Amino acid sequence: MSETPDVGSVGGSWVVTVWADRDYFELVRARGTTGDPDDLPGDFPTDLAPREIALTADEVRVGRAGDRTGTDAPEIDLGGPPRDPGVSKLHAVLLALPPDRWVVIDAGSTNGTTLNYGEEPLTPDTPVALRPGDHIHVGAWTTLTVDRR
16 A cells, blocks of 8 residues: 555545445345456355555545556555455545545446445546445445544
8 A cells, every 4th residue: 555645634534444245245236237247256255354444645546456566556455355356446536625525436437336325326537425424335345434533
């Protein structure tokens, strides 16, 4: 993970919890919205522990590392293991806005980004305001929950 500057102008303390979301996984399978159905994992990753990431930069990229050297790794790397087959290299971006607000932007991902179990994916390159407790869904089973502490 690369060093990121503090968000002095935004204030507050925001965190993202990344977790394997069984409800979202079942919705994705039912909707058939991850591209090639053969690319979906056969089993839900039950042994994946949630991880919490502090939002300390003005821009936080969500995706999977393009190479193992980490030179192009997003700040929230979802490359696994286990690898979520529906996550794009650059899937979404979280942006800090003063005062103490965040937005999510789908970065033109292959499988889209949704909020709060919604059916319609976000319009690429369009900022959507986030509230504490919102669920950002990417890939086949990954959910990022944003919260303020």
